[in-house]
Amino acid sequence: MRKLMDIIEGKIFKISSKYFTSKPIEKGLLVDYARKLGGQKGSGNEEGKIERGMAFGTVFDFLLYAFLLGVRLNKYEPIQEKEQTEAPFQTIRDSGQKRIKIIQFIVMILLTKSQKELIDIEQMNEKELEDFAKELITMLEGYANGGFEIISLYREDNEQYFEDTNNFVNFLTDSQEQF
Amino acid sequence: MIIKAIRLQNFLCYYGENEITFSEGLNLILGANGFGKSKLYDALHWAFDDYIFNTETGESENTSIVKSKLVCDKTKAECAIGEIITTSVEIEVEHTSKETYRLKRVYTIKKIGESQFTEPLKSETSLFYKDVLYFKPTIEDFTEKVEKLIPSSTRPYVWFKGERGIEKLINTTDEKSLREVIERLSNISRWESYKKITEKATETASADLTKQRNTNKKEADKIADLERQKNNLEKEIERLEKYIEDDEKNRAIAEEEQEKYLAKKDDANKIKEIHTKLFSAKKQYENIKKEYEKKDMGFTTQLFDKQWILLGLDKYIAEFGKKIQNYDYEKEDLKRKQTGKESKFKLSANIPDPIKLQEMLDEGKCFVCDQPIAEHSDAYHFIEEKMNYKEEITKVLDTLNNHEEFFSQLRNNALRLETVIQDVPQDITEYMKEIEHLKQQAKIAEEEVNRIENELSRLVQSANIEEEQADNIMTNYRHAKKRANDLISNIATNQEQLRINKANLKEKEQELHKLTKDDSEVLYLEKVKEILEDIKTIAHNTKDRIYQQLIQQLEDKANKHFTNINNIGGAFVGKIKFQPWGKGFRPKIMSNGVEVFSSNTSNISAMKLSIIMAIISAKDRNAEFYPLIADAPVSDFDEVKTITLLNEIGNTFTQSIIMFKDLLKENKNPNSQQDIYIVDDEALNDLRQKLPKDKPIVVHQLFAYNNSDVDNRTGTYTKIQKVKEL
Incomplete structure (x- = not known):
């Protein structure tokens, strides 16, 4: 039996970028702050990111940030x-491995937020486990979507703010004050 | 040499015997065209070198070619078959030494048909010298004597025919031409021979000295060896002196260069220093800027690398902890239900972690109450049981979907991140400080770069040296300095060697002197050698100096002649200038320092004659002189100019024989066929007035006779007659 x-x-790795970019409010957001995936060779690496002045090396990183x-x-x-x-993020598995600590933390949050007790999860058969995983992913997508919306809203009022990519760090605290 | 007389016998147009006596001074042979002037000129030439001038070909032709054409046509016609005709030219000359000779050239033919003759290929010569009153044959070689009297190389310069002859005197397009003329006609070659003679004499004296030393001494071998060593030393000294001289020259050049660069060296050096400073400042600025940019760009990366992204989410750790705790209880409960027995442990199977329990046993101490745990004690067994309980529980749970390890992994991961998350705000602050610090550093470095750039630009401007040149100046300065130093060191080494060699040489000479000092002959020869060496040096130095002086003297004299010939009627004349050209000189007519092109023919002829006259008159009195013999040299000249030229010639040459048609005029009332032309007394008197009294003028006139038809040459012949002596 597969592990949860x-x-x-x-x-998580099969989440598609399409979910977010298809929604009018986030349109352009990913393109503006994260490198397009599946592009040039070496895309997503540190240097490429610096060169292009993008806040996030990959859209997946942006997704984690938004969540x-x-x-x-x-x-x-x-x-x-x-x-x-829709095709999933193509480089998620690689950057996913690099971000494993964060992903585990996120899974922990998802499990915490879930209505299910841990002991109940152990009672599940494979089908139930699969559905439960889908549930968690939907939750993840929902919060990520919420995050994107916050950024979009903030950007509407503060056009120049994210031009300085460093403000994605500052936004950790700034957003707390605003929202 | 003076030509005293000429006797012609049946020579060309001169029928029978004709004799002309010449004197020193101006001998004018006047004759109209076709009267035989050129034939007289030919007679002189033929007598001396066996050639006559062919007017048709313009070439000189030998007797072997001309043959019986040399013989007077009239004589040939009158002669009977079988008769012998003798053609001869006899010239009486007086050498500068006052010895008188008679040169005779004879050509003999025999008539064998109406117009057929035996024609030998050669003429015969004979030579006589005057012994007091009479001429006696001499066994001296005819050709050698002629060469002594007037060298064949000199003849073309003093014996010439028409303007063409003058034209050929000096080739103005050949750098060697004038030099050759000067060398042939002046005494300058004497200096060259002095030079050669003194060289030869020194060489001989040296050899004599060596020989004398060798023969006179028993230590001949030793002397020879010393001489050899001495020679080698002398050669070595000469070589070293040459080296030193060359090195000194090059050193002066290198030092001059060095000074030139030295003036700019300090500034160049400073520029270079600042350049280096600027380079490192720029590099430092680049490095800091790069570091700053990297840090600044890397700010967002820290979101993931340092888990800043989890800021404020540590509360979920505690919440998840609670869920895990519930899970543990539930799980234990479940186990109890499944195994059917109560556990004696209050804590759940995972608490403390079985690994920690094992550590407690290993260290023999409880980590909870800090009490010792002796081996095989109750406490020891209790902990062992607790560890086994975990294993038992795990076995039971394995039958279910056991996610315990997964949950525990999530919890451990979260616990490890807990402190990290709490430190995030401080981390961010510090990182931002670092960015700010680097930004400041970059700004300082940039200001430093600007400051150095300004300093450099100010210096470049004030020193007037391009930045790119600064490097070269230093390199060039260093090279010139090194070169000068190397040369100084070379010179010093060579001078030292020279000093040693000179000392050695002196030693050898003293030794040689000692070996030969008793020998008066050797001493004498040594003195001779010494003197000859001095003379050699003098001859050497003098030749060049004399030559320069001679050139100046000749130029001055030539101009004097030139002015005298031309300075009449105010016509343009210009000035002759001997312009240095290659290894020789080129004569030019200049006007106000500019060369005159396309000067008229008479002017060029006058220039050339002036140069020849200058060379002839520049000779010292004791030198050999030659008579000028010219056939129609002045046909380009007008009457006035002809008189001035004759005057100039008369003044310059001890003797001159000039054949021309000028100074004759038509006789208005001729008595006979022979006096169609008479001498122009007026012009002649004018010439007489101009020439100094001690220069006699003798005038001969040529008369043409025609016994029969004028067109028949066999009836025409020439006779010559002295008509005036002034």
């Missing part, structure tokens, strides 16, 4: 329509 972490990780922002500010905006056919 494997199932969740597998699902944690959504959680921090308790902004949950579930995604209504899912286009399952």
Whole structure:
């Protein structure tokens, strides 16, 4: 029987960028602050990021940032329509491995936020486990979506703010004050 | 040499015997065209060198070619078959030494048909010298004597025919031409021979000295050896002196260069220093800037690398802890239900962690109450049981979907991140401080770069040295300095060697002197050698100096002649200038320092004659002189100019024989065919007035006779007659 972490990780890595970019409010957001994925060779590396002055090496990093922002500010905006056919982030597995500590922390948050007790999870059969994992991913997407919305809203009022990419760090505290 | 007389016998147009006596001074042979002037000129030439001038070809032709054409046509016509005709030219000359000779050239033919003759290929010569009153044959070689009287190389300069002859005197397009003329006609070659003679004499004296020393001494071998050593030393000294001289020259050049660069060296050095400073300042600025940019750009990376992204989310750790705790209880409860027995442990199976329990046993101490745990004590067994309990529980749970390890992993991960998350605000502050610090550093470094750049630009401006040149100046200065130093050291070494060699040489000479000091002959020869060496040096130095002086003297004299010939009627004349050209000189007519092009023919002829006259008149009195013999040299000249030229010639040459048609005029009332032309007394008197009294003028006139038809040459012949003596 597969381990829960494997199932969740597998699902996290299959999250599609399309979810976010298809929504009008976030349109352009990913493009503006994260490098496009599946592009040139070496894309997503540190140097490439610095060269292009992007805050995030990958869209996946941006996704994690948005999720944690959504959680921090308790902004949950579930995604209504899912286009399952959309290709997942192509470099997620690599950067996912690099971000394993953060991902585990996120999974911990998801488990904490879930209504299910841990002991109940152990009672689940494979089908139930699969559904539970989907549930967690939907939660993740919802908070991430919420995070993106916060950024979009803030950007509307503060056009120049994110031009300085360093403000994504400052936004950790600034957003707390604003929202 | 003076030509005293010429006797012609059946020579060309001169029928029968004709004799002309010449005197010192101006001998003018006057004759109209076709009267035989050129034939007289030919007679002189033929007698001396066996050639006559062919007017048709413009070439000189030998007897072997001309043959019986040398013989007078009239004589040939009158002669009977079988008769022998003798053609001869006899010239009486007086050498500068006052010895008188008679040179005779004879050509003999025999008539064998109406117009057929035996024609030998050669003429015969004979030579006589005057012994008091009479001429006696001499066994001296005819050609050698002629060469002594007037060298064949000199003849073309004093014997010439028409303007063409003058034209050929000096080739103004050949750098050697004038020099050759000067060397042939002046005494300058004497100095060259002095030079050669003294060289030869010194060489001989040296050899004599060596020989004398060798023969006179028993230590001949030793002397020879010493001589050899001495020679080698002398050569070595000469070589070293040359080296030193060359090195001194090059040193002066190098030092001059060095000084030139030295003047700019300090500034160049400073520029270079500042350059280096600027380079490192720029590099430092670049490094700091790069570091700052990297740090600044890397700010967001810290979100993940240092988990700043988790800021404020540590509360979930505690919340998850609670969930885990519930899970543990539930799990234990479940286990109890499944195994059917109560656990004697209050803490759940995982607390404390079995690893920690093992550590307690290993160290023999409880980590909770700090009490010792002796081996095989109750406490020891209790802990062992607790560890086994965990294993038992795990076995039971393995039958279910056991996520315990996964949850525990999540919790441990979170616990490890707890402190990190708490430190995030401070981390960020410090990082930002570092960025700010680097930014300040970069600004300082940039200001430093600007400051140095300004300093450099000010210096470059004030020193007037391009930045790129600064390097070269230093290099060039160093090179010149090194070169000068090397040369100084070379010179010093060579001078030292020279000093040693000179000392050695002196030693050898003393030794040689000692070996030969009793020998008066050797002493004498030594003195001779010494004197000859001095003379050699003098001859050497003098030749060049004399030559320069001669050139100046000749130029001055030539101009004097030139002015005298031309300075009439106010016509343009210009000035002759001997312009240095290659290894020789080129004569030019200059006007106000500018060369005159396309000067008229008479002017060029006058220039050339002036130069020849200058060379002839520049000779000292004791030198050999030669008569000027010219056939129609002045046909380009007008009458006035002809008189001035004759005057100049008369003044310059001890003897001159000039054949021309000027000074004759048509006789208005001729008595006979022979006096169609008479001498122009007026012009002649004018010439007489101009020439000094001690220069006699003798005038001969040529008369043409025609016994029969004028067109028939066999009936025409020439006779010569002295008509005036002034």
